[in-house]
Amino acid sequence: MVVPSPTSMIRTKKTKAVGIPTIDLSAERSLLSELVVKACEEYGFFKVVNHNVPKEVISRLDEEGIEFFSKNSSEKCQAGTSTPFGYGCKNIGPNGDKGELEYLLLHSNPVSISERSKTIAKDHPIKFSCIVNDYIKAVKELTCEILELAAEGLWVPDKSSLSKIIKDEHSDSLLRINHYPPVKKLGNENWDPSKLHNSNIINSNNTIGFGEHSDPQILTILRSNNVGGLQISTHHGLWIPVPPDPNEFYVMVGDALQVLTNGRFVSVRHRVLTNTTKPRMSMMYFAAPPLNWLISPLSKMVTIHSPSLYRPFTWAQYKQAAYALRLGDTRLDQFKVQKQEDSNNEHDSHSL
Ligand SMILES: C=C1C[C@]23C[C@@]1(O)CC[C@H]2[C@@]12CCC[C@@](C)(C(=O)O1)[C@H]2[C@@H]3C(=O)O
Numbered sequence: 454m455v456v457p458s459p460t461s462m463i464r465t466k467k468t469k470a471v472g473i474p475t476i477d478l479s480a481e482r483s484l485l486s487e488l489v490v491k492a493c494e495e496y497g498f499f500k501v502v503n504h505n506v507p508k509e510v511i512s513r514l515d516e517e518g519i520e521f522f523s524k525n526s527s528e529k530c531q532a533g534t535s536t537p538f539g540y541g542c543k544n545i546g547p548n549g550d551k552g553e554l555e556y557l558l559l560h561s562n563p564v565s566i567s568e569r570s571k572t573i574a575k576d577h578p579i580k581f582s583c584i585v586n587d588y589i590k591a592v593k594e595l596t597c598e599i600l601e602l603a604a605e606g607l608w609v610p611d612k613s614s615l616s617k618i619i620k621d622e623h624s625d626s627l628l629r630i631n632h633y634p635p636v637k638k639l640g641n642e643n644w645d646p647s648k649l650h651n652s653n654i655i656n657s658n659n660t661i662g663f664g665e666h667s668d669p670q671i672l673t674i675l676r677s678n679n680v681g682g683l684q685i686s687t688h689h690g691l692w693i694p695v696p697p698d699p700n701e702f703y704v705m706v707g708d709a710l711q712v713l714t715n716g717r718f719v720s721v722r723h724r725v726l727t728n729t730t731k732p733r734m735s736m737m738y739f740a741a742p743p744l745n746w747l748i749s750p751l752s753k754m755v756t757i758h759s760p761s762l763y764r765p766f767t768w769a770q771y772k773q774a775a776y777a778l779r780l781g782d783t784r785l786d787q788f789k790v791q792k793q794e795d796s797n798n799e800h801d802s803h804s805l
Pocket residue numbers: 537545546547548550558627629666667668669670739775776777778779780
């Protein structure tokens with residue numbers, strides 16, 4: 454069932470109740486597929502409960518994250534500076550984006566994990582890789598289950614047309630563990646508005662942990678400790694705080710799924726604000742296609758009345774475009790099919 458969770462209910466100025474959908478995966482399948490499609494259409498975001506990811510798989514990765522981030526900075530830097538994989542601190546991506554966080558970014562490939570484990574967990578690399586692999590295996594199964602439900606709900610003839618992209622052995626999926634140390638509220642005596650310029654301070658209480666963006670991949674499966682800060686933007690541009698829940702997962706529609714569904718699902722824009730007293734730790738599985746996978750709307754999503762909105766591109770081309778842009782940029786614009794009138798106008802202006 455989709456039930457707006459009471460803690461996530463907030464009221465806009467027009468006193469409209471807005472709640473994040475929660476989907477109980479133990480419900481009946483035909484109902485579930487409808488609910489997944491509805492949540493993906495309305496928010497591009499929902500929470501799943503009764504997800505079958507074992508508690509120990511989650512708690513063991515949690516412990517590894519806590520142990521790693523409690524090390525001193527020179528020890529953490531030995532994990533290799535993020536280019537893009539390894540340890541990163543404050544710098545997000547290659548184009549000058551910054552946030553009040555540190556993170557570990559890993560490729561989901563077991564060979565890559567095994568290599569990275571030697572520098573991330575020097576004294577127990579094999580244990581660390583097993584814990585990471587177990588977590589990835591479990592969340593990958595959850596991702597495939599959700600993608601199969603989505604395909605069923607969209608009445609796509611081949612129910613595996615989305616999940617098979619993630620199941621491919623060359624899938625470019627990633628795992629990221631983010632750690633947001635608390636950022637103290639500025640006392641009035643320190644309050645210098647000139648310092649606001651170009652900084653991550655958005656008001657006197659919170660700083661930006663991770664700036665507004667959408668995830669480029671197909672689906673993101675997110676889990677965090679009990680400290681909030683994540684916010685999602687509704688299709689109307691309203692920011693909704695997401696209540697933290699260490700036992701459950703949140704699911705986000707990414708840009709690639711927006712294309713595969715020909716815009717019926719829209720990737721969710723989100724951001725993280727830091728807490729003033731407590732550290733937030735979150736872990737994201739970014740489910741992605743193989744690099745050479747050609748991404749274009751599923752044929753069922755293209756009709757005479759809803760022609761393809763995007764031109765086909767490979768995941769490698771999309772990644773290249775994403776990495777050439779800033780975090781908050783809308784990268785999909787570059788891949789949109791131009792409307793007939795636009796191209797006519799363009800033609801007119803050229804011929805002037
Ligand atoms: C600024 C950037 C960081 C990012 C790559 C990018 O150029 C634009 C997309 C960003 C993002 C957001 C979701 C997770 C992530 C790993 C990804 O695939 O795209 C990050 C990239 C990153 O942190 O390297």
